[in-house]
Amino acid sequence: MxxxxxxxxxxxxxxxxxxxxxxxxxxxxxxxxxxxxxxxxxxxxxxxxxxxxxxxxxxxxxxxxxxxxxxxxxxxxxxxxxxxxxxxxxxxxxxxxxxxxxxxxxxxxxxxxxxxxxxxxxWYARCDDVDRPDYVHFDLDPVPAASFEKVIETALLLRQALESLKMPCYAKTTGSKGIHIYVPIERGPTQKQVWSFAKEFSHALASQAPQLITAVYTVAKRPKGRVLVDYNQNAWGRTLASIYSVRPRPKATVSTPVKWSEVERGISIEDFRIDNVPARLRRLGDLWKPLLAKRGRFTLEVYL
The missing domain is CATH 3.90.920.10 (DNA primase, PRIM domain)
Incomplete structure (x- = not known):
């Protein structure tokens, strides 16, 4: 101490x-x-x-x-x-x-x-090859007038779509307004290839639920009350707040891995804070440990 x-x-x-x-x-x-x-x-x-x-x-x-x-x-x-x-x-x-x-x-x-x-x-890629990331990810961000419940609904639809492609996926709160979903991939595709896959996937998902989801990146053209599936964070050199990061938000919330069963039951951003996340970690361990493993990663080349 x-x-x-x-x-x-x-x-x-x-x-x-x-x-x-x-x-x-x-x-x-x-x-x-x-x-x-x-x-x-x-x-x-x-x-x-x-x-x-x-x-x-x-x-x-x-x-x-x-x-x-x-x-x-x-x-x-x-x-x-x-x-x-x-x-x-x-x-x-x-x-x-x-x-x-x-x-x-x-x-x-x-x-x-x-x-x-x-x-x-x-960065999403390790230093020895900064153009070949270890993940493809989706940043679910509520557009004005969209509730966090809609973010949860989008996350569950995204999970269903990824799992239909046999892609393992893991969720964490952003600690701010949304949810991050990561897929561990075999190192190989370039950052641009990963970005292209994420873009195509996000637009396909949005077309399945247009009243809930948007993949329109231009703010002026983006429909209100939707959840943005932000694929552009997969671009080269972009970053997101890491796992277990405290966010500069009023309640000192933390970007925290969550079980899909927790997402299904319903969570809120403020459930996970600087004062309670250490105890959660001691109790549950690192729910994102599989993202560090060499085994169990998805071979994205099959969809490129």
Whole structure:
């Protein structure tokens, strides 16, 4: 446990010194949650979280003044930084090479969170081949006037459609407004091929339930009261809030894996928060552990 009486300290983590600063800064003042509380949460969930982050470039989204404050994105790892922060060097279409940080262990996780990163946003492909992702995923986002119950209904329809293709799928709350559904795939297809499959699949699903679902990406043309199946998050270089990320929302909600039986019974975003997710993990373990396995992944090439 981090001490409650120190505004800052240096902690040794697996032989590495990490400087933690401004621990008393309110990050959710109305909830009484400080930066210390955020760091302690990530310490508590690290054994479950780290395997999902390792070897992946991280886009830093920094909230220096807490969840309700302004934020800014950083792709390039800031300097100075500890020598043990591993980097992922990614060349972009402009020709620029960006040195992204990677979260490889508890020390690097604490270093990133101490910089004001509330949620964590990692690439879908591992650093040794950033154009070949490990997942295809669908971001279910309610359009204005659509309820979360409609998001649940969409998630169950999406699951049914994926399973009809023998594709295993796993759900988590976004911690914000929607649900993420991931399919673990055999590494091989390029990010563009994965995106193309997700686009075709999403439009086909929307055509089956046009009063509930839309895949129209242009906001001005998007019908109200529907649930957007956002396939564009599969594009190269895009990221989503990771598993077990705390979100900068009023209730300090967490992007949390859920059982399909829970989705069927009915859940809400605020069921999963910084104050109760660690206990849930201790009770249920990592429901998304299958996404880390080499076996049981879908061979997407059969549909390309």
């Amino acid at each position: 981090l001490p409650k009486d120190k505004p800052g300290l240096e902690v040794e983590v697996e032989g590495r010194l990490v400087k933690l600063t401004n621990l008393g800064k309110p990050f959710w003042p109305e909830l009484g949650i400080t930066k210390r509380g955020l760091l302690q949460y990530y310490i508590d969930v690290a054994p479950f979280l780290l395997p999902h982050l390792q070897d992946r470039a991280m886009v830093m989204k920094r909230y220096p003044n807490g969840a309700a404050g302004d934020f800014f994105f950083m792709k390039r790892a800031p300097s100075p930084r500890p020598e043990w922060i591993e980097l992922c060097h990614i060349q972009h279409s402009s020709g620029n090479v960006i040195d992204f940080p990677m979260i490889q262990d508890l020390a690097s996780l604490l270093w990133v969170v101490n910089l004001g990163c509330i949620d964590l946003n990692q």
